Amino acid sequence: MSDLPRVLVVDDSRLVRASLVQHIRSQYEVREEADGDAAWQTLVLDQSIRAVVSDLQMPKMNGYELLERLRSSRLRRLQQMPFILVSGEETEEERGKARGLGASDFITKGSGAIEILTRLGNLLALQQAQENLDNGREQMVQNPATGLFTRKYLELQAAQALSHSARHGIDVSLMVLGFDGYGELSRRLGPQLAEEVGNRFARMLAGKMRQEDSLGHVAEGQFAVVSPGTAPNYCASFAERVRQAVEVSRLSVQGQSLALTVSIGLASVPTDVVSSAGALLDLATQRMQQAMQAGGNRTEAGGSLPATRPISLQHALELLRANRQGPVLPHLDALLAQLLPLLSLIDEKLDLTLPVAEIERYLEERKAGQK
Known part of the structure; x- marks a missing residue:
């Protein structure tokens, strides 16, 4: 058995199915069906299927009917399964009907591989994070030491923002901030005091954020902010203000005066082409590490913006x-x-x-x- 996630592709056109399979088979195992009725039987029996990509106009059972049957199923996995409709000449009214029935997203016929993989990746990441939350795993939501969101929950927030971005064409930016020399700081102060320094920083950062932004603790001495609807240049400006605020701060811990700096990595969609929310977070983390390796106390945005000002x-x-x-x-x-x-x-x-x-x-x- 393949370790790749399994996706069901449903379309009465063999040519369309072959095109969709060609686009996604590098990252997904694909099962095909030619009509809605056969697709329904497959979904009930095959519990390994993680998502559906379906045409709207099909024989025996159309896309509307298949979607409605999933959302009204007594099986929770079918109720919550990501369902992408392949849209052709449908009117906005028909698309609105599909949304009302619970369609997760739309792609147009002829969409490229990057777009389809991005939509699937975002929806599956969102589904996984949502399943974790629904199972009552509070550790997935908040870090017990800091009270901040965890990496997994930030990925959920980013996945929601990316899904919204794909539908409406708006920017999503994410930045990862890390203390330069945090390992040395932890050895100097001890892990508990170093963590308290991080908590003070997080409180300062939270006071500078918008209500719609999400702040999380992603690793020791590292924090991330998801900013829906924020263009890269505005995110970079905010990052610079944060970096400068830390640079001039006068922090005293047990009588010791600390001179702290942070390095910041930025990533943004659609400027950066990524396949999932996790990939967006990883890219911002890589750029933060590049900023640290270049000497620290700077912002790295992948070359689209100057690292220093x-x-x-x-x-x-x-x-x-x-x-x-x-x-x-x-x-x-x-x-x-x-x-x-x-x-x-x-x-x-x-x-x-x-x-x-x-x-x-x-x-x-x-x-x-x-x-």
Whole structure:
């Protein structure tokens, strides 16, 4: 027996069935039926089937009738089974009827392999997570130590967002944040105190999030945020604000002052092509690890956005107040250019004879030297 999930493809056209099978057989074991009645018998008897991809117009029992029979079944696995309708020339009214009967999703005839695999992957991940929740496994919902969502529950939230994204064409972004040098921090403070540092960070992060975002604890010293309806550039801006807030924070634990930084990895759909919610989370985690390997205290978004950005005057002052000159040093020229109009005004109004002309000449020479 194959270890691949089994999917039932139902269509009276052998050509359509062959096309669908060709698209998904790399990741799924496929069983085929040519009409709704045969499909129903197969679904009752074959308990290994995880999802259905069905045409609407079929002999003996059409897609509506097959869907209605599943949703009204006394078998819970059939009631909750992902059911994707293959849509051809159906009207919006007919599609609305299918939604009302409990269709999980739609694909159009001629859809490519990536789209079909993505829809199936999202629905199966959602089904698996939902089954875990329905079975009362509270550990799948909240981490008992932090009270935050677990990785599995975050995957459920991401799967729901991806399914919505596929239907309505909106962005879904996910970021994974990890403390740089968390292993050393844990050895220095002990696991319990290091965890408390993480909890403080999580409370700070929760205060900056939107209500529709989901925050979870995915590994030691690592957290993730699922942001439905958020484009990559907006997610990157939020990530930078979080990174800067941690960078200037002054955290004291048992009389020890801690200088902490985080590395952040971003992934987003449809910008990144992934097959499931778990794959989206894995991609963001890989990018966070790349940011750490590149020196830490930075954001990595897969090359679509710059990993580092010029700091503002306000952020530079916050770093200096926190006695952290190091992150400011690479930006001195840019900060001086920002300050020049203010220095010119001070020199004019207060008659302090500041070396404004020398500063202007210095900046011009630096700019010319970089060309």
